[in-house]
Amino acid sequence: xxxxxxxxxxxxxxxxxxxxxxxxxxxxxxxxxxxxxxxxxxxxxxxxxxxxxxxxxxxxxxxxxxxxxxxxxxxxxxxxxxxxxxxxxxxxxxxxxxxxxxxxxxxxxxxxxxxxxxxxxxxxxxxxxxxxxxxxxxxxxxxxxxxxxxxxxxxxxxxxxxxxxxxxxxxxxxxxxxxxxxxxxxxxxxxxxxxxxxxxxxxxxxxxxxxxxxxxxxxxxxxxxxxxxxxxxxxxxxxxxxxxxxxxxxxxxxxxxxxxxxxxxxxxxxxxxxxxxxxx
Amino acid sequence: xxxxxxxxxxxxxxxxxxxxxxxxxxxxxxxxxxxxxxxxxxxxxxxxxxxxxxxxxxxxxxxxxxxxxxxxxxxxxxxxxxxxxxxxxxxxxxxxxxxxxxxxxxxxxxxxxxxxxxxxxxxxxxxxxxxxxxxxxxxxxxxxxxxxxxxxxxxxxxxxxxxx
Numbered sequence: 234x235x236x237x238x239x240x241x242x243x244x245x246x247x248x249x250x251x252x253x254x255x256x257x258x259x260x261x262x263x264x265x266x267x268x269x270x271x272x273x274x275x276x277x278x279x280x281x282x283x284x285x286x287x288x289x290x291x292x293x294x295x296x297x298x299x300x301x302x303x304x305x306x307x308x309x310x311x312x313x314x315x316x317x318x319x320x321x322x323x324x325x326x327x328x329x330x331x332x333x334x335x336x337x338x339x340x341x342x343x344x345x346x347x348x349x350x351x352x353x354x355x356x357x358x359x360x361x362x363x364x365x366x367x368x369x370x371x372x373x374x375x376x377x378x379x380x381x382x383x384x385x386x387x388x389x390x391x392x393x394x395x396x397x398x399x400x401x402x403x404x405x406x407x408x409x410x411x412x413x414x415x416x417x418x419x420x421x422x423x424x425x426x427x428x429x430x431x432x433x434x435x436x437x438x439x440x441x442x443x444x445x446x447x448x449x450x451x452x453x454x455x456x457x458x459x460x461x462x463x464x465x466x467x468x469x470x471x472x473x474x475x476x477x478x479x480x481x482x483x484x485x486x487x488x489x490x491x492x493x494x495x496x497x498x499x500x501x502x503x504x505x506x507x508x509x510x511x512x513x
Numbered sequence: 514x515x516x517x518x519x520x521x522x523x524x525x526x527x528x529x530x531x532x533x534x535x536x537x538x539x540x541x542x543x544x545x546x547x548x549x550x551x552x553x554x555x556x557x558x559x560x561x562x563x564x565x566x567x568x569x570x571x572x573x574x575x576x577x578x579x580x581x582x583x584x585x586x587x588x589x590x591x592x593x594x595x596x597x598x599x600x601x602x603x604x605x606x607x608x609x610x611x612x613x614x615x616x617x618x619x620x621x622x623x624x625x626x627x628x629x630x631x632x633x634x635x636x637x638x639x640x641x642x643x644x645x646x647x648x649x650x651x652x653x654x655x656x657x658x659x660x661x662x663x664x665x666x667x668x669x670x671x672x673x674x675x676x677x
Contacts, residue, residue, distance in 0.1 A: 345539060445516070
């Protein structure tokens with residue numbers, strides 16, 4: 234793992250996008266490539282590469298934006314301003330979510346679920362920002378399963394730790410739903426176990442797939458627009474314009490998906506935590 | 514698909530920076546700022562609940578006072594009506610008494626006047642009698658040239674007067 238590992242990248246990002254319009258060639262997967270920034274490709278920690286990549290940069294930006302957003306709502310006024318209402322709306326939303334799904338014991342998970350939800354939400358939305366028009370290409374790090382996988386594993390670990398700490402070995406009764414006739418237990422329990430073990434994968438993959446699919450779709454449609462314009466006026470009218478209109482619509486849909494996927498991640502995590510707290 | 518193609522060379526940096534930044538988000542924002550925001554909300558909720566309770570208490574108290582005032586007012590009105598009725602009764606009896614008193618005074622004066630009239634009438638009658646006796650004696654003397662005693666003249670006058 235060294236600077237050589239990045240060779241195929243240096244010929245990619247940066248040149249392809251700027252040349253793409255002229256060559257009428259758009260590579261839909263190009264947007265997901267990771268490249269080290271500021272000459273950090275060789276950074277290592279205990280033998281592992283920790284290059285500060287564009288992905289890390291957008292994590293930093295999401296963190297910063299979230300920090301600014303929440304800090305703006307900390308005035309603590311009795312009669313809140315708009316910003317404070319927005320921030321309190323989000324904390325209240327997460328609080329209600331946990332109250333509804335976990336109950337009173339859910340209160341202590343508000344910091345974690347709030348961080349998870351807002352971090353994913355800001356990442357998704359920042360990745361959709363139309364900053365390409367000013368030459369900055371947003372990177373949606375939630376479209377990488379290395380990232381969503383880590384988030385999912387964190388949530389799953391919390392479920393396991395809380396479950397075994399609170400209930401000990403009794404936690405395994407989670408795999409035997411209430412009222413299961415005892416002859417069915419040998420069949421039901423493995424099914425429940427498998428569905429339980431699949432959770433971190435489904436949790437991480439859902440977000441990754443949703444974000445990647447949306448961005449690929451937008452990229453494909455944009456390639457239709459460019460190809461249509463380059464192919465001549467007739468193609469421009471009948472292919473480029475409808476594609477552009479569709480793109481605008483899909484952009485709106487993607488903003489919705491950005492929110493929904495963040496919500497789903499937080500909701501499922503809170504449901505899994507409920508299992509750990511209350512055992513069905 | 515860069516997610517898979519670059520997996521070997523990028524997974525460590527992805528995980529590292531994610532843990533760094535998500536850790537920042539969790540510890541600084543999630544555990545540092547969010548509890549303060551929620552504290553503000555909780556504080557506001559308790560204050561609003563307290564204010565509402567105080568307003569409700571004040572309203573209850575106002576209702577209570579109004580009720581008490583109403584009762585007192587009703588009592589006062591009843592008492593005032595009692596006083597008016599009593600005053601009316603008193604003045605009526607007073608009036609009656611004075612009327613009766615005045616009536617007795619009038620009656621007394623009437624009776625006195627009547628006795629006085631009767632007295633002066635009898636006095637006048639006695640005078641008339643005396644004059645008539647004199648006149649009768651005088652008339653008898655002149656016409657019959659005879660002297661009549663006063664007693665007989667008097668008796669004759671009395672006899673004649675009783676026929677009047």
